Amino acid sequence: MDKQKIILIVDDQQPELDVLVDLLKSDYRIVAATSGERALTAVRDASPPDLILLGIMKSEKEGCDICRHLQASQTTRDIPLILISSNRETGELEPGIVDCITRPFAPPILKARIKTHLALRRKTKELRQANLKIETLNNRMAKELKFGREIQERIVPSGFPAFPDHDEFDVYATLQPAREFEGDFYDFFLIGDDRFYFCIGNVAGKGVQAALLMSVAKTIIKSRAGDDFSTASILTHVNEQLSPVNQAAMLVMLFMGILNIKTGNLLYTNAGHNPPYLKREAGAIERLDRVHGPVIGTARGMVYREDKTTLSKNDMLLLYSDGVARARIDGEKQFSEKRLRELFFSREYESVQHIVRSAISEIIKITGGAAQIVDMTLLAIQFTRNPEATGGPKLELTIPNRLSENARVKEHFDTFAEHYGIPDQTRLKMHVVIDELLMNIISYAYLDDERHDICIKVELSADRLKVSMVDDGIPFNPLGIETPDTELSLEERKIGGLGIHLVRKMMDRVSYRRRIDKNVISVLKFLDAEKN
Structure with a gap:
């Protein structure tokens, strides 16, 4: 049941005051005051009024003082104040007066005006509270996104050249962050003398929870890779480990590969990610478009598969996130996966760094440098030596x-x-x-x-x-x-x-x-x- 509204009636003419009290007392809790001082005392009460009816005081200054005092305080300035006037020519109204009724008035009109302003005040309060809640949520989300971005920046390799002591291969990557943290990540590392592990992925979520899931996925991959030579086995294990802890059911799209840097043999598994392009030294483009299982983290019991191919000297692999294909300006002109393929095919590139930077430059040209709504990630790998025959001395x-x-x-x-x-x-x-x-x-x-x-x-x-x-x-x-x-x-x-x-x-x-x-x-x- 709604709490009874309080109306403060201020009038230094007792008969006029009594009329208003009798008219409204059946619907509202009435507080009456015959002077400005008493009115301000009532306003400062533990239960301040919801609306004030102010009669024209003999001393015009006294009525103005009431208005100014109400406006000066943060707690009272939003109390609606209706002026009851005996003169149609009221002149300029004081700040805080929301309505003016001239005597004689019809009681239903006064009651309707009071209901209207009480309802307006209630709606204004609700709107203010909603805006405050939205602002609080926005601030919290902004902090989460900032923290998520910091986690993302810390966990992706950023020092290049990454393996200056190795002439068998080269790798280069970039992650162009969106306006809001979107969950792209990549990683690469060497295990043993000849196995180069790499992956690119995206967590379909925002904020700290997505960033932590990304970090956990990356850690599980690296831990498992120490003694597991199969991309299918590794991603099957990652899914088994992630699914029980992924309470928010965020999807993890992943492509993972293991390149033998001596023989050029490439083993790879795609779990719902964009398929990469492979450019042979002669210029032919291949799309590694087989998907070997669903996205990771939704349900246990999934078994992933794998494929293999062999890289020859100077063959180049280009991996990219969905944000590259979807890069656009004003929601219209789009970079597209087709344009990326044409860019990769149409030119000769001196290095992996050259192709990645060229793609980013082309995207900036197409989009006019507009901030994107999703992250853009590119990872390029080149096999730079003739494959060795296995079984050497x-x-x-x-x-x-x-x-x-x-x-x-x-x-x-x-x-x-x-x-x-x-x-x-x-x-x-x-x-x-x-x-x-x-x-x-x-x-x-x-x-x-x-x-x-x-x-x-x-x-x-x-x-x-x-x-x-x-x-x-x-x-x-x-x-x-x-x-x-x-x-x-x-x-x-x-x-x-x-x-x-x-x-x-x-x-x-x-x-x-x-x-x-x-x-x-x-x-x-x-x-x-x-x-x-």
């Missing part, structure tokens, strides 16, 4: 963590080197490298005196020799040791670091990574440079 040894094993390792390596014609200069450098790496592993990787196995792998291809060592010791990156200042005297120079410094000088590439619970250090020597 290899030497694999497993030795205990004993320094006495160095001689046996070098003996096996010498036999391998002699058999495959590795130059003596390279062989002798490898002796130094093997000594230094094994010394570091055996001296610093273990906290106990127990036996531990060290796995050594030697791989030979047409133009390079690679040696990798894997141990199960504590995380230890010898490349993190400070490079010694060889200009200092032996007395001034800090102990340590000289051996690794020599390894870096002798080899063309030296790398370290922690793979699950193992340390992996690899060195690479280009044989063509050594022969020259």
Whole structure:
């Protein structure tokens, strides 16, 4: 039941006041005042009036003061004030007076006017509250979108060139954010010596929840990729993990690939994402348009499939988000997927960076640089070397963590080197490298005196020799040791670091990574440079 409205009647003529009170008391709770001072006291009461009827006071100043006091206070300025006048010529009305009724008046007219202004005040309050709620929600959404954008910016790789030590492939990507956070993401990383993982995706949602789901998806992919060589298996696992925690039922569209950077073999799975384009070196364009399963995160029990193809030297793969195809200006002129394909096909590109930047420039030209309603993401990958035949010469040894094993390792390596014609200069450098790496592993990787196995792998291809060592010791990156200042005297120079410094000088590439619970250090020597 609605609370009875309060009407304050102000009139310094008692008979006129009594008439108004008698007329309205059956419908409203009436508060009467015969002076401006009493009227203002009533307004300041714990239950202020919902409407004020103001009779013309003998002192015109007193009536004006009431109006000005009401307007001066935030809590009373929206109380509707109806002037009861005995003169049709009222002149200019004071601020706050919403209506004027001239005596004599018909009671139904007065009652109708009062109802109208009470209803208007109620609607104004409701509108103000609705606007306040909208503003609060907008502020909250703006904060969520800002936080979501910050998460997005942190989780996508942004440093290029991403793998400066690798000449087998190149990668470049950009994410052009929309006016509001839209949930695009991409990722890429190397596992082992030859597997390059990459993915592009979109979470169909906004704000923190979408950003967190994006982050979780990316983390699950990377975690699973450590020992899973199948894109179908990885995305099946991602779906099983994401579906139970995806309470908002946000869809996750994903394309994932694994490129063997030695052979050019590409394995890929598309879970509801835009199909990428593959441009062969001769210029032919292929669309990898098979979809291998539904979008991720909606239901458990989905089993995803995979396809494979082989990249030749200089073949280029272009992945893009839906925002690229839908980029438009004023909701009309659209960039379109067809235009992207034509752009990719019609020109020769010097690099992956060139194609990505050219596409973005073309989009800006088409849209006039207008802010887009969805994110735009482009990821380009190029295979830059001739594929190696699988099954090249290899030497694999497993030795205990004993320094006495160095001689046996070098003996096996010498036999391998002699058999495959590795130059003596390279062989002798490898002796130094093997000594230094094994010394570091055996001296610093273990906290106990127990036996531990060290796995050594030697791989030979047409133009390079690679040696990798894997141990199960504590995380230890010898490349993190400070490079010694060889200009200092032996007395001034800090102990340590000289051996690794020599390894870096002798080899063309030296790398370290922690793979699950193992340390992996690899060195690479280009044989063509050594022969020259």
